Amino acid sequence: xxxxxxxxxxxxxxxxALAIWVDASQRITITNPFNQKTIVNRNVSTRLGLDxxxxxxxxxxxxxxxxxxxxxxxxxxxxxxxxxxxNALGVAENMLQVAGDRRIVGExxxxxxSKAVLAILQKTGLLEFVDMGTSPLxxxxxxxxxxxxxxxxxxxTSTPESATPVITPTEADATSTAEANATPEATATPxxxxxxIYHTVMTGAALDTVNVVHDSTTGSxxxxxxxKTDSSELFANYTGNNINKYLAIVLDKEVLSVPIxxxxxxxxxxxxxxxxxxxxxxxxxxxxxxxxxxxxxxIVETRIIGPTLGxxxxxxxxxxxxxxxxxxxxxxxxxxxxxxLVAIISILFYAIIAFAIFKYFHFTLTLPGIAGFMLSTGAALDxxxxxxxxxxxxxxxxxxxxxxxxxxxxRAWSSIRDSNIAAIIISIILFWFGSTFGAxxxxxxxxxxxxxxLVSLFVAISVTRTLLALILSWFEIKNFPRWFGx
Amino acid sequence: xxxxxxxxxxxxxxxxxxxxxxVILGVKAAQNNLPLSIDFTGGSMLEVSIEGAATPQPADIxxxxxxxxTKDVKVQSTESGDFLIRSSFIDETxxxxxxxxxxxxxxxxxxxLRFDSVGPSIxxxxxxxxxxxxxxxxxxxxxxxxxxxxxxxHAFRYGLCAIIAMIHDVAIVFSLVAIGSLLxxxxxxxxxxxxxxxxxxxxxxxxxxxxDRIRENTNLLRRLKFETLVNHSIVQxxxxxxxxxxxxxEFLLFALALFGGVTLREFAVILLVGLLSGxxxxxxxxxxxxxxxxxxxxxxxxxxxPQAV
Numbered sequence: 001x002x003x004x005x006x007x008x009x010x011x012x013x014x015x016x017a018l019a020i021w022v023d024a025s026q027r028i029t030i031t032n033p034f035n036q037k038t039i040v041n042r043n044v045s046t047r048l049g050l051d052x053x054x055x056x057x058x059x060x061x062x063x064x065x066x067x068x069x070x071x072x073x074x075x076x077x078x079x080x081x082x083x084x085x086x087n088a089l090g091v092a093e094n095m096l097q098v099a100g101d102r103r104i105v106g107e108x109x110x111x112x113x114s115k116a117v118l119a120i121l122q123k124t125g126l127l128e129f130v131d132m133g134t135s136p137l138x139x140x141x142x143x144x145x146x147x148x149x150x151x152x153x154x155x156x157t158s159t160p161e162s163a164t165p166v167i168t169p170t171e172a173d174a175t176s177t178a179e180a181n182a183t184p185e186a187t188a189t190p191x192x193x194x195x196x197i198y199h200t201v202m203t204g205a206a207l208d209t210v211n212v213v214h215d216s217t218t219g220s221x222x223x224x225x226x227x228k229t230d231s232s233e234l235f236a237n238y239t240g241n242n243i244n245k246y247l248a249i250v251l252d253k254e255v256l257s258v259p260i261x262x263x264x265x266x267x268x269x270x271x272x273x274x275x276x277x278x279x280x281x282x283x284x285x286x287x288x289x290x291x292x293x294x295x296x297x298x299i300v301e302t303r304i305i306g307p308t309l310g311x312x313x314x315x316x317x318x319x320x321x322x323x324x325x326x327x328x329x330x331x332x333x334x335x336x337x338x339x340x341l342v343a344i345i346s347i348l349f350y351a352i353i354a355f356a357i358f359k360y361f362h363f364t365l366t367l368p369g370i371a372g373f374m375l376s377t378g379a380a381l382d383x384x385x386x387x388x389x390x391x392x393x394x395x396x397x398x399x400x401x402x403x404x405x406x407x408x409x410x411r412a413w414s415s416i417r418d419s420n421i422a423a424i425i426i427s428i429i430l431f432w433f434g435s436t437f438g439a440x441x442x443x444x445x446x447x448x449x450x451x452x453x454l455v456s457l458f459v460a461i462s463v464t465r466t467l468l469a470l471i472l473s474w475f476e477i478k479n480f481p482r483w484f485g486x
Numbered sequence: 487x488x489x490x491x492x493x494x495x496x497x498x499x500x501x502x503x504x505x506x507x508x509v510i511l512g513v514k515a516a517q518n519n520l521p522l523s524i525d526f527t528g529g530s531m532l533e534v535s536i537e538g539a540a541t542p543q544p545a546d547i548x549x550x551x552x553x554x555x556t557k558d559v560k561v562q563s564t565e566s567g568d569f570l571i572r573s574s575f576i577d578e579t580x581x582x583x584x585x586x587x588x589x590x591x592x593x594x595x596x597x598x599l600r601f602d603s604v605g606p607s608i609x610x611x612x613x614x615x616x617x618x619x620x621x622x623x624x625x626x627x628x629x630x631x632x633x634x635x636x637x638x639x640h641a642f643r644y645g646l647c648a649i650i651a652m653i654h655d656v657a658i659v660f661s662l663v664a665i666g667s668l669l670x671x672x673x674x675x676x677x678x679x680x681x682x683x684x685x686x687x688x689x690x691x692x693x694x695x696x697x698d699r700i701r702e703n704t705n706l707l708r709r710l711k712f713e714t715l716v717n718h719s720i721v722q723x724x725x726x727x728x729x730x731x732x733x734x735x736e737f738l739l740f741a742l743a744l745f746g747g748v749t750l751r752e753f754a755v756i757l758l759v760g761l762l763s764g765x766x767x768x769x770x771x772x773x774x775x776x777x778x779x780x781x782x783x784x785x786x787x788x789x790x791x792p793q794a795v
Contacts, residue, residue, distance in 0.1 A: 320744070321741070327741070418694045
């Protein structure tokens, strides 16, 4: 039996307070088991899965022969690029994940018209080198450029289809560079209504090769590049005129990196220096190399779920869950009496902690996820029931109450542990299966099940045990058979 | 309470439940008509609600969609009065053509409730990975039980008995789905597979609880006959099995099946029956087989009538 029940209780309460804080900060009201104010207000603000709120799910696969291995980095870069593109669409809370080694799953909640997203996904990306004069913007900023636009007035962002051939900057160079350099002063005075339009020096099409160079003496990484011959002259002119100014690398109108021009690059060979790590240098090099997607992608699976179906399912399932829980609580209280109440309290702890973990790690709540949660609630109760049944047996065989509680716990533990490990093994296999195909509902179920089982183990060890110990130290139970439902 | 005495009766009961379902599946497989969803076969499923003056019949929709050159069309009306249109793989453009053709034909407003479209190559891979998943799960469990029971005599035997009982539970689930497909048009989809793997996981959980008791009793009650010892262990854990299963998990799932949304009903029913079977098989299949094995009863099977019945 726990040696310091009060210390344990303190720790449990601290943990629960933390859990409640996490729950509440996501706007979840939770039960307080000590002043009997039971406010179970299930979360509406949690991230709901597509099956609950409706939306579009797309599975993309590398459009290469099945036996061709797909570079893990390429697929992850493709994911980033697609994510940036779809973020620009303004769809809230969309999610893109690499699934397996050659697939990407995209989820766009609340979206019904799949066409806009599908068009974006299939579009090729646009890499630009943009004149930033002397005031660089932070990477991640979305800017407007003059590339592919006929006048600075046109408000719509340019599309690659309307792009004029790449060589144009040669003539426009002198005038528009001046314009771009002048803009910082111009925007300083009027309220920032008109966004600055930056001048595109050249596009990714001008790049010939891009490589990462590792300097083993200094340990630094650089990106070296060469330009195609027809762009070399333009770049030589430009860099000659703009030494110590910034040249931004922009992908799909989003700033990736803002290197400064140190010297004129006359022969078409240059390097980008910066505080690169091996990874960040590689990532930038890949983006430079493949302004468009590093691997061609095709859509292999589309799922659209209407919003009404989801809402209906969510409401009904939550009602079902609450009804089920009430029956279970009644049963536990009637059948196991005092220990039953302990079980109910520990189940409440379980729910609080499990929910906090789900929220903290941003799990998506899906219908199978709810079922998984209910199943692991069953597992948590199972642990309690195993202990209580064992306790009753020991009591029946004439042991003292204290001894019975002690033995009940000790003897039940091995089966609780072994049986739950089996459930965790299955969850891991399910999770693997779900991830390879972007089957987020399967993944959601496996995650909630595995975590629920882990938390229920923890609750059985800590909460149930401590509470039983405390109750025994608080009360002198003379007529225990009735209290323990024997 | 002598539970083990009637062990051959329990085996017979299980077979009576399992065989019809497997026969249905066998017949369907022979007709190349297994109730597999597009998750496994590839294809498209379009669920629409049609709101207009006159609701069309599924046959009308079928004709319209088939005329547009879509293959393997199956149209079905749902409980809520909507329509499920299944077909071979179609893309967004074809889908929109179908929707607008239906709008014209039936003069009604059409809402897409759901549209699933799975490429055929994906379906094949899902199937093969599903098989791997189930196989790996079974192996992992066998290994795990053998390790967990390594101090007991014949540890491997416990693992194998758990696997046999697990196959029993899987067969029950398949039988249920086969009957469901015949009567209610159920299909095996990714969610079915999830339910199946969960049944496997929890089935093993039950066996371990009973086996754990046998393990404990083997050390305490060395002099008892194995059969008596196993029977004693089953009786000891019976209360727990019934309470955990019936009163908690089954209540929760029953509530879900009864009051939950349509989308989860099939899932909840499969879990309900599968987990029930898991409890049943830990008492009436796995442990009796341990005894059958220990007594090497198969030596008497074909010589004369089994004494136990």
